[in-house]
Amino acid sequence: MRYQHSTTARPASVTAARAAAAGHLYVTNQLDDTLSVINAQTNQVTATVPAGVGPEGVAVTPDGSRVYIADSGSAEVSVLDTSNNKIVTTVPVGQSPTGVVLSPDGQFLYVANGTSNSVSVIATGTNQVTATVPVGISPVNLTVSHDGSTVYVANMGSASVSVIDTSTGKVARTLPAGQYPVAVAVTPDGASVYAANQASATVSVISASTAKITATIPTGDGPFDVTAAPNGQVVYVAVLGPGNVSAIDTQTNRITGTVNIGPPGTDPFAIAVTSAAVYVVSQAAGTVTVVDPGSLKMTANITVGDSPYGIAVAS
Numbered sequence: 001m002r003y004q005h006s007t008t009a010r011p012a013s014v015t016a017a018r019a020a021a022a023g024h025l026y027v028t029n030q031l032d033d034t035l036s037v038i039n040a041q042t043n044q045v046t047a048t049v050p051a052g053v054g055p056e057g058v059a060v061t062p063d064g065s066r067v068y069i070a071d072s073g074s075a076e077v078s079v080l081d082t083s084n085n086k087i088v089t090t091v092p093v094g095q096s097p098t099g100v101v102l103s104p105d106g107q108f109l110y111v112a113n114g115t116s117n118s119v120s121v122i123a124t125g126t127n128q129v130t131a132t133v134p135v136g137i138s139p140v141n142l143t144v145s146h147d148g149s150t151v152y153v154a155n156m157g158s159a160s161v162s163v164i165d166t167s168t169g170k171v172a173r174t175l176p177a178g179q180y181p182v183a184v185a186v187t188p189d190g191a192s193v194y195a196a197n198q199a200s201a202t203v204s205v206i207s208a209s210t211a212k213i214t215a216t217i218p219t220g221d222g223p224f225d226v227t228a229a230p231n232g233q234v235v236y237v238a239v240l241g242p243g244n245v246s247a248i249d250t251q252t253n254r255i256t257g258t259v260n261i262g263p264p265g266t267d268p269f270a271i272a273v274t275s276a277a278v279y280v281v282s283q284a285a286g287t288v289t290v291v292d293p294g295s296l297k298m299t300a301n302i303t304v305g306d307s308p309y310g311i312a313v314a315s
Helices: 013-023
Strands: 024-029 034-039 043-049 055-061 065-070 076-081 086-092 097-102 108-113 118-123 128-134 138-144 150-155 162-167 170-176 181-186 194-199 202-208 213-218 224-230 234-239 243-247 254-258 268-273 280-281 287-292 296-303 308-314
Touching: 024 055, 024 065, 024 128, 034 055, 034 138, 043 213, 065 097, 065 108, 076 097, 086 128, 097 254, 108 138, 108 150, 118 138, 118 213, 128 170, 128 243, 128 287, 162 181, 194 224, 194 234, 194 280, 224 268, 234 268, 268 308, 280 308, 287 308
Parallel strands: 055 097, 055 308, 097 138, 138 181, 181 224
Antiparallel strands: 024 034, 024 308, 034 043, 055 065, 065 076, 076 086, 097 108, 108 118, 118 128, 138 150, 150 162, 162 170, 181 194, 194 202, 202 213, 224 234, 234 243, 243 254, 268 280, 280 287, 287 296
16 A cells, blocks of 8 residues: 555546646535535635535545545545536445545545544545554544555544554554544654644644654644644644644744634634645634735635535645
C-alpha cells in the first residue's frame, strides 16, 4: 500500500475529471444529509447533493474524479462522481464512520469507524474493503504521511494515536496524547505529529521517531481539528469554545496568530488548507469561512447546509 510516484501519462478522462473538480470545495452537512459543492474562485455553492445519513468526513481523490463521504448514520461510505455530482456507489464499513483520508496516490481510502474501534481500508479501484484494522477506543479522525507509509489515527476514548504501517496493514505502535484527541495532523517531513485534545484544551506535539510528547500547546476550550499547511511551517487548529482558529509555528510550537471566526457558539469545526487559503467549517453557524493565511484575515463567508462537519479541497 505504499505510495509510489508514477510517471505514466494520465488518460484524457482523468485530466478532464481533474479540470472539472479543480478549485472546488466539498462540505458535508451532517443534519440535512447533503454535500455542498463550492466553487473556490467565486465562493458560491454550485450544487447540493444528497448523501447518506449523517455525513461527516470527506476526501477527494488526487485526480479529482471521486469524492468519498463517511456516512456516520448509515455505516457506509458514499462515492461521488465529480463530473455529474451523483453518488455512484456506497461501500459498507464499520459503525459510525467519521474521518476519512486517501493515500497520496489515491489508491486506498482509510475510514475511522468510531464505535467499531477500527479503521476500514477501501481499495478505490474496486470500492471494496480490503482490510479492517483494530485501533484504539472511539477513533474520530486520521491522517496519512506524505509518503503514504503511515496512517495516524486519533483515538478519542483511549487518549492515544494509533500508528498504522500501510505495508502490513497493522498498528505498529501507539503514541500518547491528551484527553479526548479528536484530530491529528503530520508535518510534510513526517517528523512531528499534532493531536488536538478536546477535553485537555491543548494540542500535543509528538515526535514520530521517539513516540514522545515534545510540547503541549494551550489552545482554549475545545480544539476540534488540526491541519498542517502544505509547506509544513504552520499548523492550524480550530477551537470550539472561543470560536477561533490559531496558527502554530512548527519551529517553535508557539501560537503566532489567531483569527476569530465568530462569537462563542459559532463552533469552528474543521479546517482545510491550501497555499492560498484556509477554509474553516463552522458547524453552528452553517458556514465556511475563507481566511487569508498571510494576514489571518477573513475574506469571505459561504453559507452551506445544516450543521456542516467536514471539508475537502480539489486542487
